[in-house]
Amino acid sequence: MLLSGLTNTVYKILIIDDNIQNIFVLEDILSPLGNVYFSESGSNALALIDKIKPDVILLDIEMPDMDGWEVCRTLKANPLFSDIPIIFITGHTDPEFEKLALESGGVDFITKPFNASICCLRVHTQLKFRQQNQLIIKAKEELQQLVNQVPMLVTYWDDQGQNLFSNDNSGLWFDSLLGDVKGKHISTIFPNELSNAILNHHRHITSDALKYIVTVPQGIGASFYEVFQSKMKSSAGVDGYLVTVVDVSEVKHARQALYSEKERLRVTLNSIGDAVIATDTKGMITFMNPIAERMTGWRLKEALHQKIENVMFLTDSNTQQKLLNPLYLALREHRIVAMALNSQLTSRGGHVFFVEDSAAPIRNENGEVIGAIMVFHDVSEAMAMAMKMSHLANHDQLTDLPNRILLQDRLTVACSAAKAYDTKAAALLIDIDHFKYLNDSLGHQYGDELICLMAKRIRSLIPTSYTLARLGGDEFVILMSETRSVEASSKLASKLVDAMHEPFALDGQKYNVSVSIGISVFPNDATDAEELMRHADVAMYRAKQEGRNRFCFFSHDLEHSIMERHHLETRLRKALINDELFVHYQPKFDLRTNEIVGAEALVRLVNDEGEFISPAEFIPLSEESGLIIMLGKQVLNKACAEAKRWLDKGHIIPISVNVAAAQFADPDLACVIKEALLNNDFPAHLLELEITETALMIDAADMQNKLSELTSLGIKIAIDDFGTGYSSLAYLKKFNVDVMKIDMSFVKDMLNNKHDYEIVKTIISLGKSMGLVLIAEGVETEAQRHALIELECFMGQGYLFSRPLNTSDFETFVIQKKLQG
Known part of the structure; x- marks a missing residue:
């Protein structure tokens, strides 16, 4: 083709025959020529043709629903398919059939049985013919498109000046070219100056193009046309002249204006305020x-x-x-x-x-x-000036904090960053409770001073990485960006509410002020910055409705969870400060004699209604909030004091206390234990610390030193929940421990699960080989007790013997056991 060039065509061949055997034979013959499709009926083939657009069709004449003649006539009557070559196939050799095939629009005729080479050649010939026809049509279209698009007037004239061709029939160049101008004389189409110049050059023109410029006056100015004129002979043998016209008026005008422009430019450059x-x-x-x-x-x-x-x-x-x-x-x-x-x-x-x-x-x-x-x-x-104006535009004039405009920008950035890095962003909307009353009663001057003091106090309570903005009036916003914890916003809000209880001093007087805070978290509560602020506003109004001097989350579910956690942490802190923790004791028994051989101290916490809170809830919270060290210290002192009281009454009961990983890592742990023993005058050999194997493996070398330091005090060390961690036996044998406790998860199913039984058996064997005292946790049935005795584990604790008891019940239980013994 003229522009597109040849392409590697994959031909599509359609076979229409009601005999599937014929189809298979033809497919085998023609598959080297392209992709072969087939249909077993004429009516189905018509729908298939529209879908695949075949390059050639092999059509059987005799078919049951539509014969080949009818299919062919239908296709030739449709402009979309009329150019597809159709080759008829039949078993008839009568010339009349071939004549009918050609008359109905077929281009060739193939007889059965098929000669593979002849069949292939006939189809290949028609495919090539079709490709060449398509190339010719495409070339003509592209040539016409090219001529129509060139930015010049292209015309062809005979020797008498009659028009044979023009690429402008819309009057784009001259109004006289509008419509069909073929056969019209050049003098009736072109301006006089242009037509006269072309006619005058006719007798001097050769096949080499002659170039000249014609000036055509127009009103107060003129148009300039560059003409290219050459002699040529058409394929039909007609002598004529090819004339192309280019409008160069702009170039001419530009050159004429160049001198004056240069002068004007010189004056301009010398007089403008910019340096050049x-x-x-x-x-x-x-x-x-x-x-x-x-x-x-x-x-x-x-x-x-x-x-x-x-x-x-x-x-x-x-x-x-x-x-x-x-x-x-x-x-x-x-x-x-x-x-x-x-x-x-x-x-x-x-x-x-x-x-x-x-x-x-x-x-x-x-x-x-x-x-x-x-x-x-x-x-x-x-x-x-720009820096000053930018600051004024983005900051509150009273407090110099970012205003709503700058906050919106930072909110958008924070949400995008949170989305990109899988973090969170939180907006805390702070509103001063009853500020209008204060402002009206004190006066606006003191109201403004209070706003400034409030801004200063809030700023002192938050990291520099957080944005504190003032929206106007008595509303502030804290933007917490790139935070990973929703709890962080809860803690900050709680700190802000508490910090406002400190009075503000205005003109020598102290005024108590409270705030209501609404919290919205991205992406939990909002999908964008605008929604984040809107939801924070909703949450703030809910805080107002619920009594002020508080904070609320937008999400009810999240708020419920966070508030429960907040209340639990508050209750725990209060219990620690007021010494309100309880310690219950679960006795340990000799499995053979049912004698009490010790007790494990277990901390208990009650809520405001006096109901017990599960240790599974508040122990992890105490670890996360850093309260575990204080909690552990209180439990240790309470347990030592209680065990000492029992000792004074003649009940010699070793007491074991759980030590969390954070406590064990505390460098002051040995001092805390020593102080508890001394303050309660409790013998060290009756105190046992239960440490999880996971805590021991945090830093094995350091833990070995820590254990040596603790055992030097005379206390015993137990590995708690053994088997649930990831101890390395190479390190474990180096640890200076006395007791190994078998986790209840293995004891519970040891008689129902072969694997658990083998684990218990292995742990007991390992403990015996290391010379450790073995204690099984969670013993609930007599069968478990007997099985443990058979495996030579002789100590245990669990509901078979007793659940954890408060101090009074435990002492009564001990006395009853002695009386029974």
Whole structure:
């Protein structure tokens, strides 16, 4: 084709035959020529043709529903399919059938049985014919499109000046070309000046194009046309002249205006307020206007042919590092280049200007870069003013905090960052309770002072990475960005509410102020910054409705969870401060004799209604909140005191106390234990610390030293919940421990689960080999007790013997056991 070129065509061949055997034979023969499709009926084939658009059709004449003649006539009557070549296939050899096939629109005829080579050649010939026809049609279309799109008037005339062709029939060039102008004389179509010039050149024209320009007056001006005229002979043998016309009026007018433009440019450059410096392609100065002379301190005659960096000394205003002049970048990359931010120019006399603007390449009429121009101006005053205006536009005038505009921008950035890094962003909307009453009663001056004091106090309570903004009136917003914990917003809100209980001093008087805070978390509560703020506002009003002096989350479910956690932490802190923790004791037994051989101290906490809170809830919370060390210390002291009281009554009962990983890592643990023993006058050998194997493996070498330090006090060490962690036996055998406790999860199913039984058996064997005392937890049935005795584990605890008991019940239980014994 003219423009598109030849393509590697994969032909599509459609076989229409009600005999599937014929189809298989033809498919085998024709598959090397392209993709073969088939249909066993004429009616189905019509729908398939529209779908696959075949390049050739092999059509059986005799078919039950529609015979080949009817299918062929239907296709030829449809303009979409009429050009598809149809080759008839039949078992008849009568010439009449071939005649009918050709008359109905078929292009060839194949008889059965099929001769593979002849069949393949016939189909291949039709495919090639179709491809060539399509190429010719496409070439004609592309040629016509090309001629129609060229930005010139293309015409063809006979020797008498009669028109044979024009690519403009819409009157784009001349109104007289509108419509069909074929056969019209050139003098009736072109302006007189143009038609006369073309006719006068007819007798001098050869096959080589003659080029000349014709001026056509128009009103107060003129149009200029460049004409290309050559002699040619058409394929039909008609002599004629090819004439192309190009409108060069703009070029002519531009050249006429160039001189006056240059003069106007010179005057402009010398009178504008911007500095202008031009250079050649090597950065050598070729021009400077008076403003550039003043700002650089160089006269033009001195600066000519000097490097621009010698005349225009640029540095970074922050670092004072020398900057590359952007003119060189404009020369290298052939584009407009803006000056770097914070650029300053130091003049020859040492005066400093903050400057900005740009450099651009200078091109000649051929588009070639012949130099560059630098345009810049002094922005020292504008820069200072812009910074001031930007600050005023983005900050609250009273508190100098970010205002709503800046907050919105930071909210958007925070939400995008949270989404990108799978973190969270939280907005805390703070509103001063009853501020209108305070403002009206104290006066606006003191109201403003209170707002400033409030801003200062809030600012002191939050990290510098958080944004504190004032929305106006008595509303503040804290933006917590890139936080991973929802609880962090709860803790901050709680701290803010509590901090407001400290009175504010206004004119020597103290005023108590409370706040209501609404919290919304992205992405939990909102999908964007706008929704985040809207939901924080809803949550804040809910805090108002619920009595003020509090905070609320937007999400009810999340708020419920967070508030429960907050209440639990508050209750735990209160219990620790007021010494309200309870300790229950679960006795340990000799499995053979049912004698009490010790007790495990277990901490208990009650809620405000006096109901027990599960240790599974408050123990993890105490670890997360850092309260576990204080909690452990209280439990240790209570257990030692109680065990000492029993001892004084003649009940010698070793007591074991659980030690969390955080407690065990505490460098003061040995001192805490020593103090508890001394304060309660409790024998060290009756105290046992239960430490999980996971805690021991945090830093095995350090833990070994810690264990040695603890055992030197005379106390015993037990490994709690053995088998649930990931101990390395190589380290375990080095640990200085006395007791190994088998976790209840294995004991529970040891008689029902072969694997658990083997685990218990292995743990007992391991403990015996290390010379450790073995205690089984969670013993609930007599069968479990007997099984443990058979495995030579002789100590245990569990509901078979007793659940954890309070101090009074435990003492009664001990006395009863002694009486029974």
